[in-house]
Amino acid sequence: MSLGSNWGRWVEGCSRTEDALSVAIVRVAIGLIVAGHVVHLAWSGALPLVWFDADHGGLRDLDEGALRWAGGAVPAVVVPVCVGTVVSALAMALGLTRWATWATWLGFQIIADLNGQAGGSYDELLTATLFLLGWSGAHRRLSVLRFFARPGSVADTSSLACVRWLLVLQLVVMYTSSAIQKVSAHWVPWGDHMALWYILQQPTWQRNPMLWVAPFAGLTRVATVTSWMFELTAPLLLVGAWFRETRTRAGVVRSLFNRLDVRRLQLLVGLGMHIGIEATMEVGAFSLASLALYVACFSPDELRRAAS
Amino acid sequence: MEIRNHLIAAAVLWHAVAMGVDATPDTSAGLKRSAWKEPTVQAEFQSWSAMLGVPQPELEDQLWTFAVGWNAARRSVVKPFHRYLSWAQCTQSWQMFVAPHTTPSRLQIQERLSADAAETWSTIFEERDPDHTWMADAFGVERMRASVFRWSWPSYETSWKRGCSALARLRFAESQSTSAVRCRFWQARTPSPEQVIRGELPKGKWMRPVVVERPE
Incomplete structure (x- = not known):
């Protein structure tokens, strides 16, 4: 079998679409997990300790990363980013738009990157999963917007199958x-x-x-x-x-x-x-x-x- | 076939290869000779030395040489993917419970009251101790546990001192009678199941105390 025909089969496989149900369930779960994680951190009282800079009640001097331009890891900046991440994660779980997934990916990576000494492998797993979900059609299924659709309207519920397979590969790469x-x-x-x-x-x-x-x-x-x-x-x-x-x-x-x-x-x-x-x-x-x-x-x- | 489909196929291949390459073991975190002196790390070397029949110093040297070489080779292979993976936040560092800690540390926080003429320390928090629970909810979440875990290693000395100072400030703010806060670790070898059953718990010692006095 030639390289050309192999590539042709690969292209064909990668462009195949399927119903978005599987990735939509992953989307709902990941949205709720991210929202619940940040709310739990705030509820426990640990959020200022891990995500505020030392001068503002945090445990250490933080790598302000993307927040540097906004004023640093200070309460007036970190709290709105956390609230925005929770809101977008809930919007993502509800299937409002694809952009809710991208907003969650962006918000979560900003706060998770603030303190490299206060994180775990789940930070990487969540951001990598959010990145892949952003490219999928996960928002097209199990979306509350379907309740407001005109009766009889036909919605596009498709998603690229290859994104679902990349999610499986992500899981397998992590374990191995x-x-x-x-x-x-x-x-x-x-x-x-x-x-x-x-x-x-x-x-x-x-x-x-x-x-x-x-x-x-x-x-x-x-x-x-x-x-x-x-x-x-x-x-x-x-x-x-x-x-x-x-x-x-x-x-x-x-x-x-x-x-x-x-x-x-x-x-x-x-x-x-x-x-x-x-x-x-x-x-x-x-x-x-x-x-x-x-x-x-x-x-x-x-x-x-x-x-x- | 549409150009879009070719682009999708190329992107999927790129992402899959990037994931696989970046998931290869990154030994850079372990390349600290000082950390190799830790009891847990030394116990690992002893076990492998006995299993392989290679004297421990020789094994350590060989491993160091291999790890340095592996790291250099890995870095050059990962380099083309690095910017993409960092941008996409899809880095693949899966070092989870690589080697269990056989001499774990337990954080304890104490306070000294200004009215106490004897200047005794009283415990306000100790990990997993139901009787000393100051800020136990905060210490119970994984992100705080991850910080505390790192503090117990000598290479995180600066973070340990800053962390204790931050906790002391919190205590001073909520308790006017507290004149000083002391943070320290109880370190003891984990007993074997047989020792636990016989009731023989190994002795431990207090490590790396940090005392923060209330500012004037």
């Missing part, structure tokens, strides 16, 4: 990259499998003291190996989702993947891992943002069938 960097002797299968035991005992991340887990330490060892293997084999999720979507095509490997339903297995293990993380640790919006992307692994047809 994370796994190959977990090189501690406590993580790797040929080590002592004690990683999760130690992490659960860290005051920084635990929700509550976790010494009571000691009699069940065998479970933390199993969970350590399972998490590491799950993350390392995350590319199987991408392949599994693709084979599921193209299950009518021929191929022994495709047939095997679909018979074992590799995609469902991967998603179930991931779901269990994130539920475990949320129950025992405080890692910000990481688990919710990751789980929101799981929806992208399902085609809109599958979701419609499941709903009906």
